[in-house]
Amino acid sequence: MKSKLDINLTRGLKPITNTFSHGMKFHLWTIGCQMNIADSERMGSALTQLGLSPTNSAEEADVIVLNSCVVRQSAEDKVTGQLTSMKPLKNSSARIIALMGCMVGPDTKLLKKKFPYVDVFMRPQEYDPLIELVGERIGIDPAGCIGQLLPAIDTTAYIPIIHGCDLFCSFCIIPYRRGRQVSKEIDEIAHEAQMLSQRGVKEITLLGQTVDAYGHDLEKQVDLSDLLYKLDGIDGLERIRFLTSHPQFMSERIIDAVATLPKVCENINLPIQAGDDNILKSMRRTYSIDEYRNLIDRIRSKINHVSITTDIIVGFCGETKEQFQNTLKIVEEIQFDKVHIAAYSTREGTIAFRKQVDDVPLSEKKLRVKELETLQQEISTRINSKYLDSTEKVLIDGHERGKWKGRTRTDKLVFVDSDESDLNGKTKNVKITDTGPWSLKGIII
Numbered sequence: 001m002k003s004k005l006d007i008n009l010t011r012g013l014k015p016i017t018n019t020f021s022h023g024m025k026f027h028l029w030t031i032g033c034q035m036n037i038a039d040s041e042r043m044g045s046a047l048t049q050l051g052l053s054p055t056n057s058a059e060e061a062d063v064i065v066l067n068s069c070v071v072r073q074s075a076e077d078k079v080t081g082q083l084t085s086m087k088p089l090k091n092s093s094a095r096i097i098a099l100m101g102c103m104v105g106p107d108t109k110l111l112k113k114k115f116p117y118v119d120v121f122m123r124p125q126e127y128d129p130l131i132e133l134v135g136e137r138i139g140i141d142p143a144g145c146i147g148q149l150l151p152a153i154d155t156t157a158y159i160p161i162i163h164g165c166d167l168f169c170s171f172c173i174i175p176y177r178r179g180r181q182v183s184k185e186i187d188e189i190a191h192e193a194q195m196l197s198q199r200g201v202k203e204i205t206l207l208g209q210t211v212d213a214y215g216h217d218l219e220k221q222v223d224l225s226d227l228l229y230k231l232d233g234i235d236g237l238e239r240i241r242f243l244t245s246h247p248q249f250m251s252e253r254i255i256d257a258v259a260t261l262p263k264v265c266e267n268i269n270l271p272i273q274a275g276d277d278n279i280l281k282s283m284r285r286t287y288s289i290d291e292y293r294n295l296i297d298r299i300r301s302k303i304n305h306v307s308i309t310t311d312i313i314v315g316f317c318g319e320t321k322e323q324f325q326n327t328l329k330i331v332e333e334i335q336f337d338k339v340h341i342a343a344y345s346t347r348e349g350t351i352a353f354r355k356q357v358d359d360v361p362l363s364e365k366k367l368r369v370k371e372l373e374t375l376q377q378e379i380s381t382r383i384n385s386k387y388l389d390s391t392e393k394v395l396i397d398g399h400e401r402g403k404w405k406g407r408t409r410t411d412k413l414v415f416v417d418s419d420e421s422d423l424n425g426k427t428k429n430v431k432i433t434d435t436g437p438w439s440l441k442g443i444i445i
């Protein structure tokens, strides 16, 4: 899953002002993938239910929460920098500093030694330690005050449906930090989606590290397609998306559900990671290039106008120039709508760290990233140019630099010229007037 976001999540969280009079504030800083954003939204929901108000300023906050990511060294370095900059703020014993997310493993001894001024360490999806500590400070029993943890209401919302991962790809730290795969019960997810829809959410994105493995660990025999059928029946909800999928679990049942259910969007993120069978093997990916190619063919033959995005790591241990050329070839052949590209960096604790050698020089990795980016830019430009003059249904979810913005069902970002004062949450027919590799432009018709 991508790790490109570095956001402050205090926006849009509204305090429950009349319930408590303590006047406390919280600051919530988040880095990492959509799973982390979803966790932060739920943490923010708990704190607002306890009567705390969000603030963008850490200096002003009584409770500071950092939600961490360690998927790449650069992300971990940013968290460490942020944590270090919090040290002077621990000038008052009343201020609470909490660290949550993937930096917190099962054993927190080392973290406690390195950051003694941090009061609470919480693993992903673990909210109770901070909730209880804040409850103690304000003198209430949180159990009686906190209802369901829901994200701040917006046009779109994330719902984590499966946590952890069982696969242990050799480059990945996630299974060690987020643990083994655990799916939520189908009724619990449906209830959450129903509540979000009743509060005005139009689009939900179901999240998991291997989202298409949903249900495989549950006693009841259900899978992602069963969940999609159930959610498709929720009134008011207009769109359903899911990510990130793994080629091993993308079944015909799921493909059929995407092809037939009206609310499920025609967009699939299916990480290939490399274009060479030997590299895939050393990454411990569980498919060959031929199997991946066949899967894409099946998806395209069943789902009309589907857009397919992927993730690729370049410069993995031992990747030769020829093996990288195979990656370029498969990208050219498949014509992905979008590729998230990362240069390999070793993560302590992974199988690759223990058993393989990170032997592609950084300068070579950077060249490979550049070459792949250039190729993908040409491909995305070509694919997006086909949208010119077409009419697309765009769900508007924000306003940026004087234009409304939203997405097509195929997840294309569209900027819309309009004088209307509030289009947020509305689905409009938009005629596409301009296209580029990263976004489209259009006018409402």
Ligand code: SF4
Pocket (backbone or CB within 6 Å): 001, 165, 166, 167, 168, 169, 172, 173, 174, 175, 209, 210, 246
């Ligand atoms: S499928 Fe592989 S890359 Fe994805 S979370 Fe699991 S171990 Fe990591």
